[in-house]
Amino acid sequence: MSDETTHLPPAETFDYKHVGGRFIGLCVTAIVTLLISLVLGIGNPQQFAFSWLFAGWFFVTILIGSLFWVIVHHATDAAWSVGIRRQLENISCQLPLLALLLLPLLFVAPKVWTWMAESPTHNHELAEKAAYLNVDFFWIRTAVYFLLFGIVALLFRRNSLAQDQDGAAIHSIRNRRIAFFIIPFGAIALTFWSFDWMMGLNIRFVSTIFGIYNFAGAVLAALCVIILLANALRSAGYLKRVLTAQHNFAFGKLLLAFTLFWGWIAFVQYMLIWYANIPEETSFYVLRSTGSWKVLGILLVVGHFIIPFCLLLFRGPKANARFLGVVAFWILTMHLLDVYMLVLPVLHPEGFQPAVLDVVALLAIGSTLGAFFLKGLGDSPLWPSRDPRLAEAVNFND
Amino acid sequence: MSASTSNETVTPDLSAIARPPQVLNNRGPLWVTDAVCSIVEGKTPLWWYAAISISGTFAAIGGACILYMIITGVGVWGSNSPAFWAWDITNFIFWVSMAHAGSFISAVLFLTRQRWSLSVSRAAEAMTVFAIVCAGVYPAIHIGRVWFVWFLFPVPNNYGMWPNFSSPLLWDVFAVTSYLTVSSLFWFAGMIPDLAVLRDRATTKIRKFCYGVASLGWLGTARQWRHYESMYVVLAGLTSVLVVTVTTIVASDCATSVIPGWHATIFPFYFMVGAVYSGCATVLTLLIPLRALYPQLKDLITPAQLEKVAMLLLMMASCVGYVYVYELFCAWYSGNAFERGAFWERFHGTAAWYAITCLSINLTIPQLFWFKRVRTCLPLVFVLAILCNVGMWFERFMIVTTSLLHDFLPSAWGNFHPSIVDILTATGTLGIFFTLFLLFIRFVPIMSMNELKAVLPGTQPQHGEGH
Numbered sequence: 001m002s003d004e005t006t007h008l009p010p011a012e013t014f015d016y017k018h019v020g021g022r023f024i025g026l027c028v029t030a031i032v033t034l035l036i037s038l039v040l041g042i043g044n045p046q047q048f049a050f051s052w053l054f055a056g057w058f059f060v061t062i063l064i065g066s067l068f069w070v071i072v073h074h075a076t077d078a079a080w081s082v083g084i085r086r087q088l089e090n091i092s093c094q095l096p097l098l099a100l101l102l103l104p105l106l107f108v109a110p111k112v113w114t115w116m117a118e119s120p121t122h123n124h125e126l127a128e129k130a131a132y133l134n135v136d137f138f139w140i141r142t143a144v145y146f147l148l149f150g151i152v153a154l155l156f157r158r159n160s161l162a163q164d165q166d167g168a169a170i171h172s173i174r175n176r177r178i179a180f181f182i183i184p185f186g187a188i189a190l191t192f193w194s195f196d197w198m199m200g201l202n203i204r205f206v207s208t209i210f211g212i213y214n215f216a217g218a219v220l221a222a223l224c225v226i227i228l229l230a231n232a233l234r235s236a237g238y239l240k241r242v243l244t245a246q247h248n249f250a251f252g253k254l255l256l257a258f259t260l261f262w263g264w265i266a267f268v269q270y271m272l273i274w275y276a277n278i279p280e281e282t283s284f285y286v287l288r289s290t291g292s293w294k295v296l297g298i299l300l301v302v303g304h305f306i307i308p309f310c311l312l313l314f315r316g317p318k319a320n321a322r323f324l325g326v327v328a329f330w331i332l333t334m335h336l337l338d339v340y341m342l343v344l345p346v347l348h349p350e351g352f353q354p355a356v357l358d359v360v361a362l363l364a365i366g367s368t369l370g371a372f373f374l375k376g377l378g379d380s381p382l383w384p385s386r387d388p389r390l391a392e393a394v395n396f397n398d
Numbered sequence: 399m400s401a402s403t404s405n406e407t408v409t410p411d412l413s414a415i416a417r418p419p420q421v422l423n424n425r426g427p428l429w430v431t432d433a434v435c436s437i438v439e440g441k442t443p444l445w446w447y448a449a450i451s452i453s454g455t456f457a458a459i460g461g462a463c464i465l466y467m468i469i470t471g472v473g474v475w476g477s478n479s480p481a482f483w484a485w486d487i488t489n490f491i492f493w494v495s496m497a498h499a500g501s502f503i504s505a506v507l508f509l510t511r512q513r514w515s516l517s518v519s520r521a522a523e524a525m526t527v528f529a530i531v532c533a534g535v536y537p538a539i540h541i542g543r544v545w546f547v548w549f550l551f552p553v554p555n556n557y558g559m560w561p562n563f564s565s566p567l568l569w570d571v572f573a574v575t576s577y578l579t580v581s582s583l584f585w586f587a588g589m590i591p592d593l594a595v596l597r598d599r600a601t602t603k604i605r606k607f608c609y610g611v612a613s614l615g616w617l618g619t620a621r622q623w624r625h626y627e628s629m630y631v632v633l634a635g636l637t638s639v640l641v642v643t644v645t646t647i648v649a650s651d652c653a654t655s656v657i658p659g660w661h662a663t664i665f666p667f668y669f670m671v672g673a674v675y676s677g678c679a680t681v682l683t684l685l686i687p688l689r690a691l692y693p694q695l696k697d698l699i700t701p702a703q704l705e706k707v708a709m710l711l712l713m714m715a716s717c718v719g720y721v722y723v724y725e726l727f728c729a730w731y732s733g734n735a736f737e738r739g740a741f742w743e744r745f746h747g748t749a750a751w752y753a754i755t756c757l758s759i760n761l762t763i764p765q766l767f768w769f770k771r772v773r774t775c776l777p778l779v780f781v782l783a784i785l786c787n788v789g790m791w792f793e794r795f796m797i798v799t800t801s802l803l804h805d806f807l808p809s810a811w812g813n814f815h816p817s818i819v820d821i822l823t824a825t826g827t828l829g830i831f832f833t834l835f836l837l838f839i840r841f842v843p844i845m846s847m848n849e850l851k852a853v854l855p856g857t858q859p860q861h862g863e864g865h
Contacts, residue, residue, distance in 0.1 A: 077415065129733055132731065169414035169415045183713075184719075184720075188723065191724060206732045207663045207728075208663050208721075208724050208728045209662075209663040209666075209667060212667055260639075264666070268646055268663060268667075272653050275654040276656050277656075278656060280732070388414075398511060
């Protein structure tokens with residue numbers, strides 16, 4: 001054993017009794033908002049369908065984004081992110097629960113994906129795409145997305161927990177192999193998923209970069225969540241031995257890099273569609289530039305790109321956890337707006353019309369996921385305590 | 399609130415996943431200096447003369463072809479209706495894309511502190527600059543009347559001759575010249591401390607003078623290093639951003655149009671990953687023979703580093719494969735007869751063999767790098783890397799020219815056959831590239847000695863102390 005091992009911090013375990021009040025609060029919120037959603041949904045199934053899709057996709061992006069960071073960690077044999085990896089695993093493992101929470105979409109799908117209610121014999125555009133856009137194949141694909149990502153997330157976590165027991169490097173190697181396996185399939189699956197759920201809201205619209213646009217948002221959102229979670233755990237006295245100011249700086253650099261990435265992808269999609277001016281494509285942006293949507297569109301450009309870019313450009317503030325937390329919260333809010341702008345203009349083409357169900361759906365899914373996440377947080381050490389790269393992670397110097 | 403902790407014994411096992419050393423055989427700083435400087439200071443090998451004679455000849459023939467084209471007109475090229483953009487723009491995109499990978503490997507991996515890239519970054523930066531020079535050959539001459547090339551620059555504004563600022567072709571000029579300026583600065587800035595080493599070791603007055611001028615009076619004081627490090631980070635940041643912006647603009651040359659096969663929102667991403675893919679292939683093509691020709695480099699350019707370049711190539715090739723899949727899918731999904739027709743003709747028309755060759759290579763050859771046995775067999779990697787670049791050339795041609803061959807009017811469809819001038823101009827750019835690269839390895843340090851020394855065992859303040 002190397003000399004470095006003697007300096008490794010002992011494992012920490014989260015005791016959720018310390019946040020018992022908040023946990024109960026989350027449970028109560030989850031139950032109440034789920035019930036309210038049910039009642040309001042019966043009254044206005046179309047609004048429910050859109051609100052549920054909006055909230056559902058927001059959390060899909062966070063969970064898939066978290067899984068992406070686990071994949072990147074293993075595929076690149078990274079060391080710096082060992083301290084935060086367990087939380088990424090914990091978040092991505094909520095995918096099966098999210099699948100259950102999104103089951104209501106099965107019953108209201110034609111309200112939101114209107115092509116489902118149409119017949120290819122009466123719709124020429126649908127007829128051209130019927131081999132792909134048909135109800136059975138749509139739900140089979142959706143099941144495949146959840147199964148693929150869900151199983152991979154659980155496998156990563158299983159190997160990670162097994163390593164906590166024996167410290168064997170073989171678990172890291174196994175996870176690396178899984179990461180290599182999932183990269184191509186995951187990229188294809190996430191792209192088709194975003195085509196199905198988001199681009200499928202308007203079957204005339206086609207953009208080849210749309211999958212990457214959703215991927216960029218997902219990765220950025222997951223990064224924001226993990227920064228906020230790391231801050232919360234550190235303020236509760238955890239993770240301090242494995243996450244230092246150097247890690248904050250790395251978070252800050254990644255946040256800047258993926259803010260730029262999102263900005264780049266969003267810009268080229270807009271610019272190329274605007275420039276070519278083909279009606280099938282411009283309809284996407286025309287809808288989102290109508291009435292009050294235009295104001296939100298401008299807010300998205302400024303809030304999702306310009307403000308975080310300016311804030312994160314300088315080196316000093318990036319090492320400050322509190323500053324990073326504020327920026328991460330802001331970007332996450334902007335990601336929420338981004339998803340909102342993808343979904344809700346289809347329901348309200350005349351302009352922005354906030355609905356109670358939008359908030360309730362968000363709270364219902366979010367608090368349910370949050371409660372289960374918090375409940376499971378104490379089931380394993382807060383970081384992979386016997387990961388072979390832990391010493392490197394603790395000594396990380398950016 | 400206090401954190402609860404357990405008292406488990408921590409027994410990490412590093413042996414199975416140990417990181418390979420940056421420099422093999424425990425070489426020290428002095429050895430690194432001697433090994434790198436000996437290439438510049440030693441006797442010029444015979445193979446170098448032979449190689450530069452061949453590459454110089456190709457470059458001269460290419461230059462003669464360009465002169466002939468300027469005197470005679472663009473009719474000497476094979477470009478004709480409907481493919482007015484053919485080998486000229488294909489080669490421009492091929493070279494400018496290759497240039498991006500050099501900056502990516504160097505600047506982006508520097509900013510992300512990927513130390514494995516230190517040995518290959520200088521050569522990659524050189525590749526960037528020389529590839530831009532090769533790319534720069536085409537924009538001026540493909541306009542036909544090269545004496546009007548100054549219309550592309552902002553100068554005519556003073557005369558009220560407003561160029562079309564909303565044209566991506568004009569953006570190209572700004573983008574490529576900016577990129578050439580910044581990447582040259584980045585490359586040169588990285589060399590300053592190493593040029594000073596050559597100056598200090600120089601045994602002749604001419605050498606001392608030349609390297610003295612080139613090293614800008616570098617003394618290696620703490621103050622100079624502080625300024626240098628700050629400048630280098632800023633240049634790395636600028637270069638990284640420029641990689642993305644230039645790629646976007648080059649991709650916009652095609653993607654802003656409404657031509658089926660050209661207009662796709664994924665094009666900037668497509669060009670970006672394709673660029674890094676072909677650049678990684680070029681880095682491997684250049685460095686594998688180099689370490690064989692200069693055996694002292696074998697401890698500095700290690701198989702593990704080349705393996706990482708191969709893995710990066712695999713990653714980017716897979717991204718290129720992803721784009722192929724979604725371009726084809728979206729062409730079908732659009733339901734647009736012209737989009738579907740363009741891709742159908744791409745694989746069935748008279749120029750189908752270009753697309754088939756492109757896909758056959760780019761979807762299969764890089765995937766061999768999934769196997770460690772392939773990645774670590776350097777002669778095989780060398781051959782595969784060349785094939786990857788061949789595949790990328792065909793990809794550029796497939797995008798640029800075959801899309802033009804089959805546009806909206808079937809009666810206007812045609813074919814393209816390159817002329818001998820096309821071919822010799824293209825091989826001429828290869829000659830320019832290799833001539834410049836041969837001069838580079840003979841006259842400047844081919845890797846960053848100062849950065850390499852900083853990662854040798856025992857040079858980091860915290861090394862071995864476990865804190």
